[in-house]
Amino acid sequence: MSFAEFIDMGGQGFYIWTCYIVTLVLFVGMVVILKLKQKKLVLKLLRRYRTQKIHNDKI
Amino acid sequence: MKNKWQWFHRLSSPKWFYEISGEWLPWIWTITILLFAFGLYQGLYVSPPDYQQGNSVRIMYIHVPTAFASLFFYVVMAVAAAIGYIWRIKLAHMAAISIAPIGAAMTFIALFTGSFWGRPTWGTWWIWDARITSELILLFLYIGYIALHDAYEDREVGDRAAGILAMVGVVNIPIIHYSVYWWNTLHQGATISKFGKPSIDEQMLVALLVMIVAIMLFATAAVLMRTRIEIIDRESHKKWVKEVLES
Numbered sequence: 001m002s003f004a005e006f007i008d009m010g011g012q013g014f015y016i017w018t019c020y021i022v023t024l025v026l027f028v029g030m031v032v033i034l035k036l037k038q039k040k041l042v043l044k045l046l047r048r049y050r051t052q053k054i055h056n057d058k059i
Numbered sequence: 060m061k062n063k064w065q066w067f068h069r070l071s072s073p074k075w076f077y078e079i080s081g082e083w084l085p086w087i088w089t090i091t092i093l094l095f096a097f098g099l100y101q102g103l104y105v106s107p108p109d110y111q112q113g114n115s116v117r118i119m120y121i122h123v124p125t126a127f128a129s130l131f132f133y134v135v136m137a138v139a140a141a142i143g144y145i146w147r148i149k150l151a152h153m154a155a156i157s158i159a160p161i162g163a164a165m166t167f168i169a170l171f172t173g174s175f176w177g178r179p180t181w182g183t184w185w186i187w188d189a190r191i192t193s194e195l196i197l198l199f200l201y202i203g204y205i206a207l208h209d210a211y212e213d214r215e216v217g218d219r220a221a222g223i224l225a226m227v228g229v230v231n232i233p234i235i236h237y238s239v240y241w242w243n244t245l246h247q248g249a250t251i252s253k254f255g256k257p258s259i260d261e262q263m264l265v266a267l268l269v270m271i272v273a274i275m276l277f278a279t280a281a282v283l284m285r286t287r288i289e290i291i292d293r294e295s296h297k298k299w300v301k302e303v304l305e306s
Contacts, residue, residue: 001211007069010114012113012114012115013114015176016117018175019122019172019175022168022171023121026164029165030161037241038284042304045300046305048295
């Protein structure tokens with residue numbers, strides 16, 4: 001089987017590859033969004049802990 | 060004194076869950092990636108085209124696992140919401156709200172791939188039959204759960220209110236599952252049955268089973284990641300979270 005035949009999938013390539021690509025994009029997207037969300041939250045909390053510490057030191 | 064409920068309390072401790080899930084995640088990801096590599100090779104290359112549907116049958120290797128995951132994780136979400144509601148266990152609510160977006164994504168992919176499978180095999184993108192309509196309702200249940208949860212200023216009130224919606228929505232799950240038997244439809248019946256020999260080619264069955272495990276593990280990993288974020292967010296005032304994040 002040639003590469004072109006593999007991509008063509010007997011004329012049904014459009015339907016098959018759209019499904020696989022959309023799924024891949026959504027799966028990768030989910031992980032990226034979760035990683036970014038986690039990073040943002042950790043940075044926010046670390047900043048909060050630091051200001052709390054400065055606040056406590058002053059008292 | 061050893062309490063017989065000790066394991067239950069330990070299991071419901073966000074700190075314990077955070078630690079154990081952190082240890083598991085790298086393993087789950089490794090197995091998931093290996094299974095995807097094999098499953099995609101098997102599904103797109105090794106397995107044969109269907110004698111009726113041709114190559115479009117390969118959409119099954121995404122469609123069936125995501126559809127299965129969409130139902131499975133809904134039940135897990137509803138059970139978690141019920142545990143949180145009845146025993147007021149915070150970790151259960153955190154898990155429930157973490158499952159919702161991932162379950163919604165799985166439902167969307169199942170509907171999307173179903174549509175792209177329907178076009179070349181049935182000649183239509185969409186029909187309002189029982190299976191597809193009830194799966195669409197599942198997507199709305201997931202979205203409704205998230206929206207209702209986020210509508211409350213007080214997160215704990217949101218947990219409980221949305222939890223009721225999740226629990227009531229469980230009635231939809233058997234409807235989706237049995238819809239292809241109860242109503243006349245274009246949709247095909249189950250590919251793998253617990254009873255009797257499967258009516259499917261062996262290479263196809265291998266591809267399908269591997270992809271089911273891969274996608275279930277992927278969704279589990281995503282749910283664990285999401286739950287860990289929820290834990291540090293809600294427990295941010297606790298000493299252990301501060302220590303973990305500052306180390």
